[in-house]
Amino acid sequence: MNTENTKAGVIWSFWGAAFLLLCVVFRDSLAEMVNTWTNVEEYSHGFFIPCITVYLIWMRRSELRLAQDFRESAPGLAVIVLGMLVFILGGLATIKTMEQYSFLVVLTGMFACAFGLRGLKTAAIPLLFLVFMVPFPAFILNNLSSKLQLISSWLGVEFIRACDIMVYLEGNVIDLGNYKLQVVDACSGLRYLFPLASLAFLCAYLFKGPFWQKLLIFLSAMPLTIFMNSFRIGVIGVLVDNWGTEMAEGFLHDFEGWAVFLLCMVLLFIEMWIFSRISGSKLAFSELVQIPAEWGRAPVSGFFVGQLNRSVFVVLILLIAGAGVSEMSKGREDVIPQRKAFLNFPTKLGNWQGRNDYLSQFYLNELKLTDYVIVNFNEPGTQNGVNFYSAYYQSQRKGAAVHSPRSCIPGDGWQIISYGQQEFPEFMLDGQTLELNRAIIQKGESRQLVYFWFQQRGRTITNEYMVKWYLFYDAIMMNRTDGALVRLVTPVDSAEDITQADKRLHAFLHDLLPELGSYLPGKTIIPVASIPASG
Structure with missing residues (x-):
């Protein structure tokens, strides 16, 4: 009996060390997750999730048996490799949500290594329950x-x-x-x-x-x-x-x-x-909700005693290697490109005369932007003008990110009655025709025409999800996460045809885009007429 107890103690000490190493490797991600549980009411229940998972698995311990053969652990090792790759990519992009989900993937792989696929099947639902403790991306x-x-x-x-x-x-x-x-x-x-x-x-x-x-x-x-x-x-x-x-x-x-x-x-x-x-x-x-009676039986001997599977040493090596790569990438800091502050943005563009406007502190707290500008422009002798707004973020890593007008417009009581993308052949960016989002919105009898796009590290993007993809890609490849939203709004009178509003925004774009390039880092959008003819 003493020999068996000693053997069981050695086996579980190795797996315990592997779990502690896992927590050390993911310590920053876990600390941020716990911080979210503490400070964000939507996730205050997060503290109970791992406790419930441990309890459910413990109740089914009679169905678990330590993997005796290395081949039983091979699928688990593959899952751990996948999880560590996601962890390293999340670290390079400093996306904590990716790191937190990768923690669950690696933990699942470790469980499969320890108990084989049969044990993983037994604990699959309690382990899946852990997903509810990870906060959603902002x-x-x-x-x-x-x-x-x-x-x-x-x-x-x-x-x-x-x-x-x-x-x-x-x-x-x-x-x-x-x-x-x-x-x-x-x-x-x-x-x-x-x-x-x-x-x-x-x-x-x-x-x-x-x-x-x-x-x-x-x-x-x-x-x-x-x-x-x-x-x-x-x-x-x-x-x-x-x-x-x-x-x-x-x-x-x-x-x-x-x-x-x-x-x-x-x-x-x-x-x-x-x-x-x-x-x-x-x-x-x-x-209605009860723990099945068969779950509480005494554990089988295989749960405590078994052969020391060498997969535990491979798990330790994988964790140490992943931690080393992750630590090497932690010294990276965002590259902050040079740009002019919007404080210096002109209130005169061509024939357009502008007047500055400002956001209330409530919106500034919500948007978490680095810099912004709002100017209401009018041409002399005209009634309808153009509202120009741009929000710039020098980093979009820690919850601060561009907000899409598609989400904000309905919150102000406006209905989007027409939405799509429109090409502007008269403007070019890096040899490509400029494409912007175009929306017609209405509230009661009032109508407005809206153009907007996302200016992201030299790209003009119209799709919100592509913004997130390029943000992830550029964070790894360029170490940059800066970006901006540009939005133009003009009212449409009841007696005015929508084409007149389009012409107004087109004319404003001709004067705006050459000036905007120095305030938003990246390649400047230029009118085709200003491109020198070849030959």
Whole structure:
């Protein structure tokens, strides 16, 4: 017995050392993840996720057996190599989300090395549950939040109208006449969605029912969140209309949030109860989510005692090698190109006369930009002018990134009634015809024509997702993540044809683009007429 205990202690000490080394290698990514759990309410449930995973695996320890043959660990080693490659790429691009997901990949590979594919199959769902502890990238979070705000605002207003209260919705602003409520990021429903999605996944795993029912239980988390968050916004609107804005502030506001989340949990359990009735099992509420009785049996001897598989030494070598490559790349700092500050941007371009405008501190806090300019330009003797806005980021690594107008426009109450890309043969960039995004937006009787594009390290990009790809690519290859958004807006009168607005923006582009090049690093967009003829 003592020999067996000693042998088991040696085996587990090696795997314990491998796990500690894994945590050391990923320490910066894990520290940032924990910091997010601490400071971002949407992810405050993250502390519980690894604890639940460990508990679920421990409960099924009787089904686990240490891999006895090196060949059993080979698939796990391949997964570790893949995870370390993603980790190194994430380090070069300083994208912490990639590093955090690679941690889960490497951890899964290590588990497969220790227990083989049979053990991985046993622990697959608890390990997959760890995905819920990794925060989403900022740009996905922002886009998701803006869409949920719009949906929740609309459904909340419909509830208020059902209570026979006059209300007007303009984007995310609910106008009750005497009071106005703004549905901000904190009211988008993400604070319910992420914890409820985690809970729904766990409930689906432990629920006794067919796979299609488990899938629906998990997928129902989002509609439940949207519905209940909209109900909460509607209730707040009714309370504010009757008793004032204090109903939407302080303790009562937070209490309403907790009450709505608890209602979401109740609705989730009612859904499972209905599914149990459909299946014919007719489970009581207390039996809907239970740890199977067979999980708690005494562990088999193979869990504690086995042959010391040499794959553990390969795991240690892979972790040390990956850590070495990662540490070599940590000394890299962003290359910050030279440029003129927007403070010096002229208010006169050709015949256009401009007047500076400024963003409020609220928007500056949200956008996290490095520099920006807003100028309202007009030509003498004309009524309609052009609003020029550009936001510049010298680094887009740590949550600061260009915001797409497609996400921001609906939040101000405007509807995008036409959207697409348009080529401008009269302008060239690096031998390519200039292509910009073109949108017609409307709010009530008002219409506007919008041109916008992303000026990113010498490229003019129209697609938001291509912006993210080139950001990743250039961070590795050029060590640069600077970039900018350029947006032009002109009003369109009811009596004015849209082609006149297009001509106005075209004319403004001719005067703007030659000047803009010195303020945004990269190759300058130039009119074709200024290119010298060959020969």
